[in-house]
Amino acid sequence: MAGENHDLVEGSPLVLNEQEKELVRGIGTTVNYPKGQIIFAADEVADRVYLIEKGWVKIYRLSSDGREVTVGSMRNPGEMMGLAETVYHGKRTCFAGAISDVTLVLVSKKDFLEVLTHEHCFALKVAKLLAARMREAEAMVHELVCFQVPGRLALLLLKIGERCGIPESDGVIIELRLTHEEIAGMIGTTRQTVTSLLNTFKREKSIEFRGREIKILDPEKLGSWII
Amino acid sequence: MAGENHDLVEGSPLVLNEQEKELVRGIGTTVNYPKGQIIFAADEVADRVYLIEKGWVKIYRLSSDGREVTVGSMRNPGEMMGLAETVYHGKRTCFAGAISDVTLVLVSKKDFLEVLTHEHCFALKVAKLLAARMREAEAMVHELVCFQVPGRLALLLLKIGERCGIPESDGVIIELRLTHEEIAGMIGTTRQTVTSLLNTFKREKSIEFRGREIKILDPEKLGSWII
DNA sequence: TAGTTATTGTCGGCTACTTGACAAACGTTT
DNA sequence: AAACGTTTGTCAAGTAGCCGACAATAACTA
Numbered sequence: 001m002a003g004e005n006h007d008l009v010e011g012s013p014l015v016l017n018e019q020e021k022e023l024v025r026g027i028g029t030t031v032n033y034p035k036g037q038i039i040f041a042a043d044e045v046a047d048r049v050y051l052i053e054k055g056w057v058k059i060y061r062l063s064s065d066g067r068e069v070t071v072g073s074m075r076n077p078g079e080m081m082g083l084a085e086t087v088y089h090g091k092r093t094c095f096a097g098a099i100s101d102v103t104l105v106l107v108s109k110k111d112f113l114e115v116l117t118h119e120h121c122f123a124l125k126v127a128k129l130l131a132a133r134m135r136e137a138e139a140m141v142h143e144l145v146c147f148q149v150p151g152r153l154a155l156l157l158l159k160i161g162e163r164c165g166i167p168e169s170d171g172v173i174i175e176l177r178l179t180h181e182e183i184a185g186m187i188g189t190t191r192q193t194v195t196s197l198l199n200t201f202k203r204e205k206s207i208e209f210r211g212r213e214i215k216i217l218d219p220e221k222l223g224s225w226i227i
Numbered sequence: 228m229a230g231e232n233h234d235l236v237e238g239s240p241l242v243l244n245e246q247e248k249e250l251v252r253g254i255g256t257t258v259n260y261p262k263g264q265i266i267f268a269a270d271e272v273a274d275r276v277y278l279i280e281k282g283w284v285k286i287y288r289l290s291s292d293g294r295e296v297t298v299g300s301m302r303n304p305g306e307m308m309g310l311a312e313t314v315y316h317g318k319r320t321c322f323a324g325a326i327s328d329v330t331l332v333l334v335s336k337k338d339f340l341e342v343l344t345h346e347h348c349f350a351l352k353v354a355k356l357l358a359a360r361m362r363e364a365e366a367m368v369h370e371l372v373c374f375q376v377p378g379r380l381a382l383l384l385l386k387i388g389e390r391c392g393i394p395e396s397d398g399v400i401i402e403l404r405l406t407h408e409e410i411a412g413m414i415g416t417t418r419q420t421v422t423s424l425l426n427t428f429k430r431e432k433s434i435e436f437r438g439r440e441i442k443i444l445d446p447e448k449l450g451s452w453i454i
Numbered sequence: 455t456a457g458t459t460a461t462t463g464t465c466g467g468c469t470a471c472t473t474g475a476c477a478a479a480c481g482t483t484t
Numbered sequence: 485a486a487a488c489g490t491t492t493g494t495c496a497a498g499t500a501g502c503c504g505a506c507a508a509t510a511a512c513t514a
Contacts, residue, residue: 064373071369087355134357179461190503426494
């Protein structure tokens, strides 16, 4: 599983290297969650952090009318999550939900902070992680303000393709079976708009549908929607 | 929504205490910038961090048509800035501009990282700072997606009022002389919309104008726009 | 297998906001 | 002073994308 895109994410600031993962595994417990499960919820006490071993997780808030708004991007295998609130505040400000079946390493706040104060390198890594996340969130703000919906959708597909797509002969397939509702929550639009835009992209042969999976055929053409 | 001002005060944990400030001053140089000055720009090498001693700074990106999009919120006295990119990446991803005359303490990346690895507490503080910033950016994403323009403007005024407003007998005055264009960049809308909404707020006596300064008269009524 | 629920497809009306354009007011420089 | 750039006020026209509603399909469940 992790072997697929290992080289792609090497050096990426968001994922831990093998050594760091081992460090976390040493003080944590491995747990499994099925797809759809809520891992943590807003207002809960933030007394643990997580390392994602397998699967994908979405970080979202709920709007007043109950829609899920994905405020952090999707979290990939090798990344940590639940850091920010655990490091500083008492309570979760958002929800974490399993997009696919996931395997997590769970570390208590106490153990985590202890490692943090004893292992200089790891503390710096955590700072870098948070820094990268912050820039990602800022980029999201920029995109929401500057791009309109078709551009945001195209960009999301390209990003997901790069992060967890599987290259095939004639394109990159996204095996994550996101619903249009979930996609809408990730780019700040409605379900209907996503449906209709995906069909527009399909009609121009930028993408194609494989059951409920999406395959990116023409990243160039897709990219031209951005703006 | 109107009553809960829970997230409004996210600014307080962002500032350094006296001891931490002294630490930074010890390894830095004090500099002044006049209002309007660009402190750092995108694509520059991120080889320093800043502590804001006096004044306010906006963190923004440029859209393709040249508009300033404030992606981080305003940075207040006592806060640090330029952390994320300096801690991890080589280059700035955004601009920092002086909203008012500012006094900054400037610390080289080298010195900063050295203190970071030697002072455990300070490293943790920096992690907390980054964590708080991240949550702030995520909150901004949430607001952009869920609230419409009047709500975002009302919320911005209330936030600024809390952060740097000066309480008077019948309200809180915001001495920062932001142009409508700047405000528009902070909430992702246009200059004209800001102008007309501010006048709507004035007409209903939620705010009043004192020259180019804004005074918040009725936070309750203003808050009721947040939906 | 059928019955039920979740997801997708489509469409017309609606509206919040943008865009562009221009005039008035304000602030600065000469 | 006058002359200039900047900021604000306002308005009419255009539109992107939301909303609600419903049908068609796919995915579970019993």
